[in-house]
Amino acid sequence: MAVSSSRVAVIGAGAAGLATVKALLDAGCAVVAYEKGDRPGGLWVRDNSSGLSPAYASLHLNTSKRRTEFADFPMPADWPDYPSASRVASYLADYAQSFGLIPHIRFGSTVTRVERDRLWAVTTESGDTGRYDAVVVANGHNWDPRYPDPAYPGTFHGTQMHAHDYRTPDVFRDRRVLIVGMGNSAMDIAVDASHVARGPVLLSARRGVHIVPKYLFGRPADATGGALAVLPWRLRQRIAETLLRLAVGTPQRYGLPAPAGGLFQNHPTISDTILHRLTHGEVTPRPGIERLDGERVMFTDGSADPVDVIVWATGYRVSIPFLSPQWLGPDPQQLPLYQRVFHLDDPSLAFVGLMQSTGAALPVVEVQAKLVAAYLSGGYALPGIDEQQHAVQRALRAAIARWGTNARPHMRIDFDRYVADLPREIAAGRNRLAGGGRTFTAEESVV
Template identity: 75%
Template structure:
């Protein structure tokens, strides 16, 4: 097909990559962004929903993360800070003419199919506007709507409860007994940060295990080791990488953490240089899953209990698309019928970029999705028949 006017929802990495690819294809692009600057979750600006905290850095090395046609500065460290990543994305947006296409401070409230076109309704400082497009690209991200335990754990808790999305620095944890629930990257970072100011060791609770990969293995960024193994068949690559990881740092069980359910790369690993150090020195202490809350105490699944002042729920995010009708999303947006996780099977002019959880760097993936999308909307790529 040949789509002339395209709306992109979101000016994070996925939205910027989509807009850039579409502009390269000659499309007329409008990017809708609720914040005041490009960068998405990395940009801590006004009006956005960034979960970025002060100690946040890339978990994949810059050489594996950068866009193919826009390298990160050579003088930057292997794992830049969140603010540097936000700066990089802003430079990318400027360099390829995307910034001038962004309508900042506008929140998309509805996307509807209207005959042969799509209607986008948005609310901003000038009120509500409605515009028509040939195609809509959804790139609003999936790390902004906090997921809390559901159903909630039995009992009640007298202390403070917060979600990792609202964490910025460990100051509020000074002199407090802290429990962090979760095994993802944010959980590890928050547990480490809090362990420098908390009263006693930080408790780290998890029901399920994950592989913990340090940022450096054998003197180089760990994801470069994975790149070097890419020539091997998948199963052999996995076994070699797991053996190297076990040789370098041991198994999660060695640190009191649950055993991972699958092999390395089968699920998203946790990347951290510091959590194993803090566990080794007793500044962070592993605990099993939460069983129930009991006033100022938390009871765990092994029957033990601990006094706790603050619980940080690092329990992830929900995929939320509030502007799309349920006819498009179904009951679970994560289960939408998408070809290549990009094209909606009911109408491929409704497309998605970045609606996935990569086991490695996300930017190269969204860049590839954006190029595929642009090729289709520009008429250079044909989707296979749904019956194929």
């Protein structure tokens, strides 16, 4: 084990926080993790006391287990390709137990404020304050529900809920249901509701997405991702779109709107079941909403339907409520970070998991955690600030060219490229250090 005098606070004990605690301990750092809930696993734990989990009873991975697991902790060989959320929660609990992470986590500790003075001061809801050389933010960004803004005009006399609050389809029994959104949760909830609702479930979207089944040609659909990763993304896109058309056709074939961009540009929806329910008339597509009209919803094509329940599957805000705008700027999702990890003004403030990946999250946060640990343990030197800023701008330009300006381009990463690049970045940082570059030390954390 490396020897380090760094004392580090990690905020969150979900997948990102657990990977960070492990990497820091492996590097010899002293670690304290703050977790609002009563157990490890974060958003995957459906009955977590934090109340932040969006996990519902039918939730399963939408990336295959071999493309989702931590490299340091493979998922069991006898598990299905797409394990349930409860299995993932148990996997994360086993990860924490196996690597001795539990003693380093303070459960039931909600962080309310993180401030920089001589050291970093981390204050909890109970009023306790700890002081640290560095802070790693790993609180996730799929827990603060986002509703349409501005809200649709008119009033609605039925029930409205966000997908975050959905658990089981009983809430839809014998009711007329409208799901708004085209993401993974929207499709899962529409399918669940279609088995108990009154009449077909309505699925409304202003823009389309590519729908990828979990299996293509008898294999997990993401199994070819690693093999194609060496190719430019536009070439990968053409190959993957051709395979998808051959296997299932286009979304328009099922009455859905055309995708707003190509595959690998807009995040695809992964579902085996939604196309089945569409072709059997149990889910019916609708365009975007025009207005709410009492017991009816008016759509942009002039049609209207009576509705009892609206489910807003409209995503989440990026929320880091314990950091001031001094550190986050006006919008946390536009925060520029070197390698999507290090704050440009002070790299002793780092982030793990503040990204949107084209693939699974766990391998990404694992390599991010190892990068953070290399720096905070003194084994990695960052490039100069000018080089960091140029790298951030290059990444942003490439993201805008691929995903556009309205799709959180600051946060976007290409899964395979990123997971391959970060180990190379760690090696480059070791070379910079050997060449006289400066790394983090606890003594230098004083400002």
